[in-house]
Amino acid sequence: MQARKADRLTPLLQVQDISKGFPGVQALTGVALEVRAGECHALLGENGAGKSTLLKILAGAHRPDTGTITFDGRPVEIARPADAQALGIVTIYQEFNLLPNLTIAENVFVGREPTRGPFVDWKKLNQQAREVTRRIGLDMDPRRLVKDLSVAEQQMVEIAKALSMEARLVIMDEPTAALSETEVERLFRIIADLKAHGIAVVFVTHRLDEVMRACDRVTVLRDGKLVGSAEVKDIRVDDIIRMMVGREVELHGRGGRVAHRGATVLEVQNLTRMGDANDPHAVRVRDVSLTAHAGEILGIGGLIGAGRTELARAIFGADPIDSGKVLIEGREVAITTPQDAIRHGIGLVPEDRKQQALFLSLAIRPNLSMAALDGLTERLGFVSGSKERALVERYRQKLSIRMASQEQPVGNLSGGNQQKVVLARWLALNPKVLIVDEPTRGIDIAAKNEVHHLLFELAEAGIAVIVISSEMPELLRLADRIVTMREGRVTGELMRDRATEESLMHLFTHNQTAA
Amino acid sequence: MASATQTGETRNGGIDLFGLLATYAPLIFLLVLMGIFAWLEPRFLLPLNLVNVMRQVSIYGLLALGMTFVILTAGIDLSIGAIVAFAGLAAAAVAKGGLENRFAAGADASALGYGWPLAMLVAILFGTFAGALQGFAITRLKVPPFVVTLGGMSAFRGAALLMAGGGPISGFDPGYTWWGQGYLFTLPLIGRIPVPVVVFLLFAVLAHIVLSYTRYGRHVYGVGGNPEAARLSGLNVRGITMSVYVLMGFMAGLSGFILSARLNSAEAVAGMGYELIVIASVVIGGTSLFGGIGTIFGTVIGTILIGVLQNGLVLNNVSPYVQQIIIGLIIVLAVAFDTFAKSRRRRA
Structure with missing residues (x-):
């Protein structure tokens, strides 16, 4: 560990004009990032803003299409994870990269074990591991198995591993997501210690209050582009939120159509699902109550991990619940x-x-x-071919599914048409409640618009439609009413005319329940 | 991912050339193989020889029909050879009127025994029960099919050995052996058609109808193609998975009975290695080990292909050891093709 207190203002890492495209998606366009030695730098953005792609480029997991990376004043190429490691860039992912059946010491020095001849020098290994873990306050027998540690302790093993590799830049992807209050405090103390030793930390999180407390600077991405960077001491949470969501909302509501809110169809009371108690990454649903009405589109908003999908699956019986009630038509x-x-x-x-x-x-x-076969089945369990073909044809027309024939492999359809096939599967059952999780993920703008109009039509036909979306413009366009969630709890409820991206982002990221 | 301009288009106009090739590749391979053997040894094409091939494959074929259902759900059953032996012995014991009468023969035996209908029924019940037991372990205890049926392979073989007490049970009445050695009718040009061949083809037609035209068949494809999607579409994934092992057990029980009738003898070592040949037949016939893809037509072709291969190699005086090597190679190649086809579909 060389202490590099020398020049805090010289950038340690300079990323310039990085672009990266995947088939059908431009994940990053001309993004820049500058990280100084000894600072904690928060990388922020909505779901899908391009943070993960940028992190993976720095870790050597993806190669950028264009752009340059300068590290410690020298242009570098990070083609493989090994290149990143050689530079001293260590990434700690949300799903740790640990070997659960090995000891703390073995994990810290995996692949770099001290040896004596052809044999591992166990004494030295455990001694060195003890030193490095103690430095960050993990005072524990290095011979303990990693699988017996808590999430916070496992995270500390990851950090110890980074230190032992002489890391100069530690990237942490949502490190606080699975930690308790006190564990977060301890992590912040470790980060402060790393900073004092001249190590830079890049910190990805959705919790803006933590950014204000632990970080020196922020860089905000939106839709794969750089919005800007700022010193934390110069800005407020509201400024960051505006930077994160600041785009124009391109599309508005139901094109002037007004929802006719009908009777309550679905009522969820105090639904709780804690999931696997041993899984620190399990997303939980805590005491959620909500109602959905015929003719109305109810939006459920929140960041990744807020428990929206888990709520939907619990209502649908896909995952078992711990407590709570579901009422249909009372x-x-x-x-x-x-x-x-x-x-x-x-x-x-x-x-x-x-x-x-x-x-x-x-x-x-x-x-x-597939779901409607019961209705198409005649004597002896035979599926009526003519009824089935007529059903498919009916929905092909109704949803304008573009296909060459009914016998075409579904994998050959575009994402939008595939989504229409899935929607048709449910419409064929005449549901009272239709929950649509990410209705337009991975489909193009034109098909997206079609799916949106289809959802409006379904609501108008009297179905209680529930939409979960990570895209705020989509939520604002589709929903008549939006329930927001954070860490498994409902944090607020807004009628569409009162919801803005800013007000939603507040409810997604803050603890207090807003009116 | 499609861009806006692509929305209306399918990737390749809807005709899946690769899929068509995958469907007919086994048939083409079979015809080529038959051509080669006919050229090398004209006797191969004699109707008597071809009927003989069909009779040889009919027991593998019955098992392969059940195995097609199992593999369609992305499962596997390694225990079938052992169940064949076990069920065959059970049938033999019934036919003899109990294990203590195993050495009785002739009129004596007929008097003591309970007759072939009960023997057949018991064989089928034993097989079905064995399948149900394994299906229970797979669906309720959540043990992978490979492990459960590997255990079953050992356990049912052990049960068979225990029941046989070391020696075979031989010598059944003609009503019994008719199921393995008899002929049902004569066709012009071809000759007499053996009973097992007719049984195999009847069940093949039945299995084809079930898989292609019934709700149950559709559910089997659904569960195999994507179990999570099947569950979220309201299918009873556990029940369907259970059912294919029960079905497989039924077929193994029936096959055990017919094999004992064909050999006029039941022994604990019967059906050794059948699982390999049967799984090979199904896979060569185009059924994907990853589940969700496959047809009964393909399985029938795959079964005949293996039979033709064995028969043709024997006629050409190829050592049976070399036969084993060739069959092993073909299995690996067939699965390599399947994996390749899967990666093609992934990219689509």
């Missing part, structure tokens, strides 16, 4: 499996189309009819 119903939910008229379009909704090995026809 009557309590017992839903423990998706089959129960479907019987009570609830449909769910899941967030990950390919993993959770589509049967990629099958054609469009069986994909569309």
Whole structure:
């Protein structure tokens, strides 16, 4: 560990004009980032702003299409993770990179164990591990197995590993997401210690109050572009929020159509799902109550990990709940499996189309009819071919699904048309409640617009539509009413005319329940 | 991901050339193989020889039909050879009127035994029960199918050895052996058609109808193609998974009975290595080990292909050891093709 207190203002890392495209998505366009030695630098942005892509470029997991990276005054190329390590750039991901069945010492020095001849020098290994862990306040027998440690302790093992590699820049992706208050305090003390030794820390988080406390500067990304950088001492939380969401909202509401809010169809009371108690990354749902009305689109907003998807899955019976009630049209119903939910008229379009909704090995026809087969089945369990083809044809026209034939593999369709097939699967069941998780993820603008109009039509037809979206413009456009969530709890509820990106971002990132 | 201009287009006009090739590749391979063997040894094409091939494959074929259902759900069943032996012995014991009468013969035996219908029923019940037991372990205890049926392979073989007490049970009445050795009718030009061949083809047609035209068949494809999507679409994933092992057990029980009838003998070492040949037949026939893709037509072709290969190699005096090497190579190549096809679909 060389202390480099020399010149705090010389940038340690300088990223210039970085662009990176993936098929169909331009993840980063001309982004710049400057990190000085010994500072804590927060990298901020909404979901999908490009933070992860930038981090992965710095870690050597992705290669940029264009742009330059200068480290310690020299232009460098980070083509592989090993290159990043050689420079002293260490990334600590949310899912730690630890080997649970090995000891603390083995994890800290994995691949770099001190040896005596061909053998590992265990004494030296444990002694060195003890020194480095003690430096960051993890006073523990280095021979303990990592799997027996708490999340916070595992994180400290990661940091110790970074230190032992002579790290000069430590990147932490949402390090506080799974920590308790006191553990966060301890992490901040470690960060302060790293800073004092001239090590730079890049910190990704959604918790802006932490940024204000622990960081020196911020860089904000939006839609893959750089919004700007600022000294933390010069700005307020509101400024950061404005930088994060500041885009124009391109599309407005239902094009003048007014929602006719009908009777309460779905009522959720005090629903709680704690998930796997041993999984520190489990996203939980805590005491959530909400109602959805016929003819209305209810939006559920929040950042990744807020518990929106988990809430939807719990209502739908896809995951077991710990407590709470679900009422359909005023009557309590017992839903423990998706089959129960479907019987009570609830449909769910899941967030990950390919993993959770589509049967990629099958054609469009069986994909569309999969949930509705009961209604198409005649004597002896035979599926009526003519009824099935008519059903598919009906929804092809209704949703303008563009396909060459019903027998085409569903994987050959564009994302928008695939999403329409999944929507049609549920519409064929005439649901009372349709929950749509990320209705337009990964589909192009034109198809997005079509899906939005389809959702308006469904609401107008009297379905209680619930939309979960990580894109705030989409939420603001679709929803008549928005319920916001943070860390598994409902933090607020806004009617559309009162919701703005700023007011939503406040509810997504702050603790207090706003009016 | 499509850009705005691509929204209306499908990637390749909707005709999946690669898929078509994948569907007919086994058939083309079979015809080429038959051509080669006919050229090398004209006797290969004699109707008598071809009927013989069909009779040889009919037991593998019955098992392969059940295995197609299992593999369609991305499962596997390694225990079928052992269940064949176990069920065959059970049938033999019933036919003999109990294990203590195993050495009775002729009129004596017929008098003591309970007759072939009960023997067949018991074989099928034993097989079905064995399948249900394994299905339970897979769906309720959440043990992977490979492990459960590997255990089953050992356990049912052990049960068979225990039941047989070391020696075979031989000599059944003609009603019994008719199921393995008899002929049902004569076709012009081809000749007499063996009973096992007819049983195999009847079940093949039935299995094809179930898989292609019924709700249950659709659910099998759904569960195999994407279990999570199937669950979220309201399918009873556990029940369907359970059912394919029960079905497989049924077929193994029936096959055990027919094998004992064909050999006029049931022994604990019957059906050794069948799992390999049967899984090979299904995979060569185009069913994906990853689940969700496959047809009964393909399985029938795959089964015949293995039979033709074995028969043709024997006619050409190729050592049975070399046969094993060739079959092993073909299995690996078929799966390599399957993996390649899957990566192609992924990219699509």
